Amino acid sequence: MSTIFVANILALFLSLFVAGAILGAVFSHTRGGQAVVAGAKRRLRALVFGWEFPPFNSGGLGVASLGLTRSLAKQDVDITFVLPKPYPLSVPYAKIVAAELEDAGAKVTYATAYPSATAADGTPLYGDDMLSQVKRYARAGAKIAKKEPHDVIYAHDWLAFGAGKEAKQVSRKPLLAHVHATEFDRSGGGSVNQTVYDLEREGMCAADRIVAVSGRTKHTVVEHYGVPAEKVAVVWNGVDEATAPLQEPGRRTRLAHLKSAGHKLVLFAGRLTLQKGPDHFLNAAAKVATHDPDVLFIMAGSGDMEQQLLRQAAGLGIGDRVLFPGFLRGHDLHEAYASADVYVMPSVSEPFGISALEAMRAGTPVIISKQSGVAEAVPESIQVDFWDADALAKAIERVLEATPDEREAHAARGRLAAARLSWDRAAGEIRAVMDELALAGI
Amino acid sequence: MKNVCIYLQVHQPYRVKRYGLFDVGHDHAYFDGNDATDLNNRRVLRKVGSKSYLPGAERLLDLLDRHPQFRFALSISGVALEQLERDAPDVIDILRLLAKSGRVEFLGETYYHSLAFFYSRSEFEQQVRLHARAIERLFEVSPRVFRNTELSYTNALGAWADERGYLGILAEGWDPVLGGRSPNHVYRPVSARRTRLLLKNYKLSDDIAFRFSSRDWSEWPLTAEKFGQWLSAAEGETVNLFMDYETFGEHQWEDTGIFDFLSTLPGELLKNPEITFMTPSGVIASLPDRGVIDVPHVTTWADTDRDLTAWLGNEMQHAAVGTLYGLEARVRAAGDAAILEDWRRLQTSDHFYYLCTKWSADGDVHAYFSPYGSPYEAYKTYMHALKDLEWRLRMHERFGHPAPAALVLSDNS
Numbered sequence: 001m002s003t004i005f006v007a008n009i010l011a012l013f014l015s016l017f018v019a020g021a022i023l024g025a026v027f028s029h030t031r032g033g034q035a036v037v038a039g040a041k042r043r044l045r046a047l048v049f050g051w052e053f054p055p056f057n058s059g060g061l062g063v064a065s066l067g068l069t070r071s072l073a074k075q076d077v078d079i080t081f082v083l084p085k086p087y088p089l090s091v092p093y094a095k096i097v098a099a100e101l102e103d104a105g106a107k108v109t110y111a112t113a114y115p116s117a118t119a120a121d122g123t124p125l126y127g128d129d130m131l132s133q134v135k136r137y138a139r140a141g142a143k144i145a146k147k148e149p150h151d152v153i154y155a156h157d158w159l160a161f162g163a164g165k166e167a168k169q170v171s172r173k174p175l176l177a178h179v180h181a182t183e184f185d186r187s188g189g190g191s192v193n194q195t196v197y198d199l200e201r202e203g204m205c206a207a208d209r210i211v212a213v214s215g216r217t218k219h220t221v222v223e224h225y226g227v228p229a230e231k232v233a234v235v236w237n238g239v240d241e242a243t244a245p246l247q248e249p250g251r252r253t254r255l256a257h258l259k260s261a262g263h264k265l266v267l268f269a270g271r272l273t274l275q276k277g278p279d280h281f282l283n284a285a286a287k288v289a290t291h292d293p294d295v296l297f298i299m300a301g302s303g304d305m306e307q308q309l310l311r312q313a314a315g316l317g318i319g320d321r322v323l324f325p326g327f328l329r330g331h332d333l334h335e336a337y338a339s340a341d342v343y344v345m346p347s348v349s350e351p352f353g354i355s356a357l358e359a360m361r362a363g364t365p366v367i368i369s370k371q372s373g374v375a376e377a378v379p380e381s382i383q384v385d386f387w388d389a390d391a392l393a394k395a396i397e398r399v400l401e402a403t404p405d406e407r408e409a410h411a412a413r414g415r416l417a418a419a420r421l422s423w424d425r426a427a428g429e430i431r432a433v434m435d436e437l438a439l440a441g442i
Numbered sequence: 443m444k445n446v447c448i449y450l451q452v453h454q455p456y457r458v459k460r461y462g463l464f465d466v467g468h469d470h471a472y473f474d475g476n477d478a479t480d481l482n483n484r485r486v487l488r489k490v491g492s493k494s495y496l497p498g499a500e501r502l503l504d505l506l507d508r509h510p511q512f513r514f515a516l517s518i519s520g521v522a523l524e525q526l527e528r529d530a531p532d533v534i535d536i537l538r539l540l541a542k543s544g545r546v547e548f549l550g551e552t553y554y555h556s557l558a559f560f561y562s563r564s565e566f567e568q569q570v571r572l573h574a575r576a577i578e579r580l581f582e583v584s585p586r587v588f589r590n591t592e593l594s595y596t597n598a599l600g601a602w603a604d605e606r607g608y609l610g611i612l613a614e615g616w617d618p619v620l621g622g623r624s625p626n627h628v629y630r631p632v633s634a635r636r637t638r639l640l641l642k643n644y645k646l647s648d649d650i651a652f653r654f655s656s657r658d659w660s661e662w663p664l665t666a667e668k669f670g671q672w673l674s675a676a677e678g679e680t681v682n683l684f685m686d687y688e689t690f691g692e693h694q695w696e697d698t699g700i701f702d703f704l705s706t707l708p709g710e711l712l713k714n715p716e717i718t719f720m721t722p723s724g725v726i727a728s729l730p731d732r733g734v735i736d737v738p739h740v741t742t743w744a745d746t747d748r749d750l751t752a753w754l755g756n757e758m759q760h761a762a763v764g765t766l767y768g769l770e771a772r773v774r775a776a777g778d779a780a781i782l783e784d785w786r787r788l789q790t791s792d793h794f795y796y797l798c799t800k801w802s803a804d805g806d807v808h809a810y811f812s813p814y815g816s817p818y819e820a821y822k823t824y825m826h827a828l829k830d831l832e833w834r835l836r837m838h839e840r841f842g843h844p845a846p847a848a849l850v851l852s853d854n855s
Contacts, residue, residue, distance in 0.1 A: 254464045254467075254468065255463075255464070255467075257466070257467025257468060257833070258466060258467055258833065260467075260837075261467065261833050261836035261837055261840065262836060262840060263836075296829075298463065306818065307818050310758060310818050310821060310822070311756065311757045311758060313761075314756075314757035314758045314760065314761035314762075314821075315757040317761075319757070319758065319761025319762065319764075319765060319825060320761065320765040320768075320825065320828065320829065320832070323463050323466075323825070323826065323829060324822050325462055325463035325464070326462070326822075332464065
């Protein structure tokens with residue numbers, strides 16, 4: 001009885017599926033090359049090349065990959081998201097594909113998207129290993145383009161530009177390149193790696209359109225890579241519950257104990273590397289600490305400057321006031337945002353700075369450097385020059401000394417901005433760029 | 443006649459377990475690591491107990507039985523005694539048998555194997571008293587000769603020992619303070635009336651403690667016979683062999699032959715009728731002093747620098763030790779026995795040694811003695827624990843004791 005029932009259901013589904021497939025084929029055939037009616041979006045198949053994806057990420061690139069993929073899926077984009085290696089990862093809104101299967105040969109460990117910046121001894125920013133991985137990933141792009149049907153190719157950052165370019169050569173579909181950061185940001189004012197720069201530039205040239213995460217980044221792309229301005233669209237990054245879940249209301253965080261003891265918490269969260277300005281944070285911290293014995297500074301993150309920073313904090317006489325919890329992710333990170341009295345992002349050169357939005361979403365006041373892309377998106381935020389430790393210290397003190405009413409108003413403004421800057425908004429803007437590409441019939 | 447004066451140091455710190463930001467305000471049991479690493483203090487103690495303390499004590503007891511002239515000294519930190527009582531009571535039993543022989547002298551030191559002398563004289567004095575009481579309780583003797591943590595010494599410490607009526611004090615026989623003189627005599631601290639100074643013969647001590655198993659050493663393998671010849675040939679009136687007890691079985695493993703060396707050395711030395719074994723008190727009672735030793739700056743027995751830089755050489759070490767002793771007044775004001783005890787356990791010098799970043803030949807020694815991945819890991823761990831201690835003080839100061847129930851309950855949320 002029940003087996004017959006199941007068989008019937010299966011047959012029903014099968015016939016629906018076949019009918020759907022036929023209809024879809026006819027539909028796409030008749031619509032091929034024709035103008036898309038405004039407002040009525042057709043389904044678009046995007047072949048996306050990324051490098052990392054949460055929880056297997058080391059920074060903002062992975063966060064943006066998740067936020068954009070999830071929201072693009074809501075915009076009728078069918079996404080095949082390619083990663084260089086297999087991860088135990090499955091999401092309902094995209095098909096995750098590995099460029100290299102585990103059994104394809106010797107086990108390869110892939111570099112993080114954020115290699116440690118060069119140390120004083122002049123060791124290179126990018127090891128040969130990373131560049132060879134990027135090249136191997138690029139070669140895999142062609143193979144994947146043959147296997148995965150798509151209407152548009154979409155590559156995230158230089159690590160994946162090569163793969164996108166190779167895919168385009170096979171399928172002749174338009175390539176959209178998303179610039180999350182450039183070599184000029186990563187080097188933080190130091191020397192730019194020529195090989196990486198070349199790979200970035202080749203990707204930008206091969207792309208039919210470019211999305212930059214901020215006007216600041218667009219400026220870099222145009223000025224330093226010689227890309228025509230009209231080829232570059234600015235789409236600010238976003239934040240939402242999927243990438244920055246809020247704490248359950250009323251839940252005591254583990255860091256609440258510090259505040260019960262009278263501590264105020266000033267948070268830094270980012271890679272401990274030149275680009276993020278952690279040394280400037282410490283210089284400001286030393287100034288604040290002398291005025292207020294209750295302030296604690298939390299430097300969350302890991303990176304090539306960690307040892308130097310531990311010594312710097314100790315040498316500044318604030319060894320007992322700066323805590324280094326290491327790289328925080330998921331719940332720990334969001335708890336840190338929610339518990340902090342102020343979040344500081346003193347980046348030397350920040351293409352965007354998603355973490356600022358994450359902190360704002362948690363209702364935490366933020367102080368960001370003028371040298372960050374997010375400053376354009378939240379002009380109402382407190383902004384200082386990264387190098388101005390006095391101004392940063394004063395800004396921190398001002399936030400810490402705010403009255404409860406001022407704090408609530410500040411928090412509300414932040415939450416509002418975070419709501420405005422959703423991933424859905426970003427995905428809508430990217431979908432529009434994709435439509436233009438499809439329209440152009442490239 | 444020539445005296446051979448052996449002193450062995452027994453010490454095990456309470457290492458701080460893996461401890462991070464989210465533990466602060468929640469977990470106050472810094473020393474109860476129970477994983478399979480060397481941050482598990484009970485595990486370490488059982489390991490060193492079976493490799494070194496127990497077999498070493500058995501051989502020392504046997505030597506006392508076989509050679510009526512055999513004598514030596516032990517210094518056992520209070521934190522080591524506590525841990526032995528808890529995790530290796532059989533070692534305590536043998537140590538008590540050694541004490542009963544009347545031929546083993548127990549030296550005085552700080553209970554917590556700390557650097558308190560250099561930071562808080564009153565805390566230092568309390569720790570010395572606590573240690574003396576522990577030695578009296580377990581071994582029914584009172585320390586009459588003092589040695590400070592890591593053999594650290596200055597004129598000020600010599601003056602202190604003299605004031606307190608100690609017969610003697612131990613220090614490193616470091617060439618710059620000897621100024622061409624031999625370490626193999628009894629000396630006098632600057633301005634001391636009664637207290638005498640015994641200096642370590644670091645050359646002969648380190649032949650056993652550091653070089654014994656080194657195959658790169660031209661004298662390898664070291665036999666009791668060869669070492670006996672060196673001692674016979676040594677100048678002076680007393681050869682002071684000061685080293686870690688753990689040299690036997692832990693720093694030098696059993697398969698290097700270190701225990702056989704220990705067992706045969708006294709018999710070999712006593713073949714020479716000119717040689718006799720003495721405890722530090724015995725040496726001081728039987729030999730005249732040969733002048734004053736002036737040590738204006740601190741000497742220790744560590745590293746090639748022989749100073750405090752192994753513990754206080756970089757910013758992190760100064761931050762850690764400065765923060766720790768900066769809490770003293772608040773710790774005393776809190777009047778909480780648990781806080782005082784944890785503050786004191788955090789004073790043990792090993793915590794600062796783990797933060798050392800001198801990466802020369804000394805760095806190898808530091809890495810050997812550190813259970814942490816790096817000095818930076820050790821620093822972060824220590825500072826988080828110290829922050830928790832400070833948190834407990836804050837709670838005392840704000841709310842009195844005990845902390846409000848709401849705060850305690852939310853620990854498990």
